[in-house]
Amino acid sequence: MFFLSNLRQHVTPNPGILIISDRSQAIRTAINASHSGWRPPSAYHVYCIRHMASNFNLRFKSAEGKGYLVNVAYIPSNECCDWYLDALGTLSGEMVDWALCFKKDLWLQHCDEDRRYGHMTTNLSECINVVLKETGNLPVAAIVRATYERLQQLFVCRGRETHAQLQGGQIYSQWLLTSIDKNRESLPMMRVTHCDRRESVFSVEELKPVDACVAASIEWGHFVDPVYTIVSIFNVYEREFLPIPDEKMWSPWYGACLKPNPAMRRKASGRPVSTRIRNEMDAVERVEKRCGLCHGEGHTIRRCPNAPQSDP
Structure with a gap:
């Protein structure tokens, strides 16, 4: 409660x-x-799908059902979501009942009113680890200072890059433009005329280049959320970071003073002992060996039957 209330008050007051x-x-x-x-409409709370899938697998022990559950959560349309729910029901009705006991807006992407922007797990928070690398062994005050200064440097660099793109007349982010160009390579050359997802039957019509251009002549900019514009991105990195004054200029503190426990200090040498409780999310799925020569499974290039034999 202390952390979340102060986070809301001092770090993320935005609605x-x-x-x-x-x-x-x-x-x-x-x-x-x-x-x-943190309550609506000031803020909204949703569940991490990776944790939901882990809890599902711990209860039902079904990799296939876990895959259907993840597809149900990620799919952006109601029709496809119902199809995967039906597929999950063919395995077990209890699995469907377990999934539907949660409110749909807490875990389904097509019911979140476009608030997730495709982020379905808490892995997004791990992207900042590269910025805070090698700060875990520092004292608390040093960690706070390093976090502040490294984020300040990151915002300055990203702000300059975004400002240069803005001055160059770019309207949308480079990530969005790259994704659109990638989709254009395959989508404009075909048109779906019949779709039967239950029977896995699709009928497509191949288009000529001219017909494809006519069929795809839609101004996609009207469907892009403003958050992907360069102006919106620049507003994020425009924030100013005030310099941290010298410790002698700090106002006096009359509250409780915290002191570290020397017995809990990490050893300076040797491999650190992790106290993290691991679960099935930390398990690495076993992958069959794949040959680098013939790309077959079950063997490596050393034991490949197609490998050229050297003359004796």
């Missing part, structure tokens, strides 16, 4: 914030508190 987390009772209690600032 409409979306928070993605697991179904921890402590997090839900803190978010649902009357004065937390």
Whole structure:
């Protein structure tokens, strides 16, 4: 409660914030508190699909059902979502009942009113790890200072890049333009005339280049969310970071003073001992060996039957 309330007050006071987390009772209690600032319409809370899939697999032990559940969550249309739910029901009706006991807007992408922007898991928070690399062994004050200064440097670099794109007349982000160009390579040359997802039957009509251009002559800019524009991105990195004053200029503190416990200090040498409790999400799925020569499974290039034999 202390962390989330201060986070809302000092770091993310913007309205409409979306928070993605697991179904921890402590997090839900803190978010649902009357004065937390994390309740709609100020903020919205949704579940991490990776954690939901882990809980599903722990209960039902079905890799196929887990795959259907993830597809149900990720699919952006209601029709496809119903199809995957029916496929999940062919395995077990109890699996469907377990999935539908949660509110749809908490885990289904097509019911989130476009607040997730495709982010379905908490892995998004791990992208900042490269910025905060090698800060885990520092004292708390040094971690806070390093976080502040490294984020300040990151914002300056990204702000300059975005400003250069803005001055060059670019309207949308490079990631969006690259994704659109990639989709254009395959989509404009065909048109779906019949679709039967239940029977896995699709009928497509191949178009000539001229017909394809006519069929795809839609101004896609009207369907792009403003968050993908360069102006919106520049507004994020335009934020100013005030310099941290010298410690002698800080106002005096009369509250409680925290001191580290020397017994809990990490050893300077040797391999650190992890106290993290691992579950099935940390397990690495076993992949069959694949040959680099013939690309067949079950053997490597050393034992490949198609490998050229050297003369004795």
